[in-house]
Amino acid sequence: MTTHHLAPDQQTELLNTLKSRFEKNTNRRPGINWADVAASLSIKPAKLWSLNEMERTGGEPDVVGIDAKTGEYIFYDCAPESPKSRRSLCYDGKALDARKEFKPENTAMDMAAAMGIEILTEAQYRELQQLGEFDLKTSSWVLTPADIRKLGGAIFCDRRYNTVFTYHNGASSYYAARGFRGVLKV
Template identity: 70%
Template sequence: MTKRNMELSLKQREEVLEILKDRFDTNMNRHKDLEWAKVQAKLEDSTEKLWSLNEMEITKGEPDVVGYDKMTDEYIFYDCSAESPKGRRSVCYDREALEARKKHKPENNAMDMAAAMGIELLTEEQYWQLQKLGNFDTKTSSWVQTPANIRKLGGAIFCDRRYDTVFLYHNGAESYYAARGFRGSLRV
């Protein structure tokens, strides 16, 4: 992906900033003690990150600020859509899994899609943090970053929320389902 492709027009930047501000204001429980003006200043200085947030928005991730890292001076965004982002479902875990499928291959895989968007899949720990902010994935599930030892054996992990409980599961990395996508994170 070239840098040219990762640039938004002025109008697009204004639109995504407005969407992010509205979501920020509507969901203050996700980012207590944070100020939108400071978040916006960081976003305006980081056009590639704003592009990534726009990609998260386009694929129905509804990105929002969920924290601030004082050590790195970065705001942390997660996909906060109620269900796994609609524009990122029906994908297997990674390219290796996609290439291993002989029949009925999905169109894409979670790891490549995330990389193309400039984001990372949530880790298991980040997924648990997200679930403290609300009830997510009550009808869908989301791939999360899989430890190398599990992936080496052909598996991948995903999470969801059922029965008011967050679950961590495993599946073959090449599997894909209409209700399974992935959630991303981005530091700005």
């Protein structure tokens, strides 16, 4: 596996962006201070690269908490809508291979893996929605349980009528308004 790194100027730019977002959204993580997050990021350059990929593709990553078991900071994509550069994707490689025609360029699972992140679970998606209102016009694939995926399906979520909904679709489907949101622990 290739380890990715950002150039020093890219690191500085990303850290400035993350710090600014952190300071504008203090409600997302009470009790966490930026200096501690920055210190953790400074010793994990591969994680910085993944955060940059989240940022580059429109995810607007932000700290949403700390993992109680590992002490790692948890970043979610906090863009108001599903990241634009991560839409029009079917769920995974198996779904892509099953399409006979009109195949999308990539899959949500493959793109997340290439970025070094994971797709939000349904529970994580619901946690995100406690921090604000997301996906009012779009939807996001979420990690699908194996028993559903085995039968050809995949699940996605959105927020409508001030309620978070979970739906199903064939995993090979893709739509211009459906993407995915990621999570990264640092």
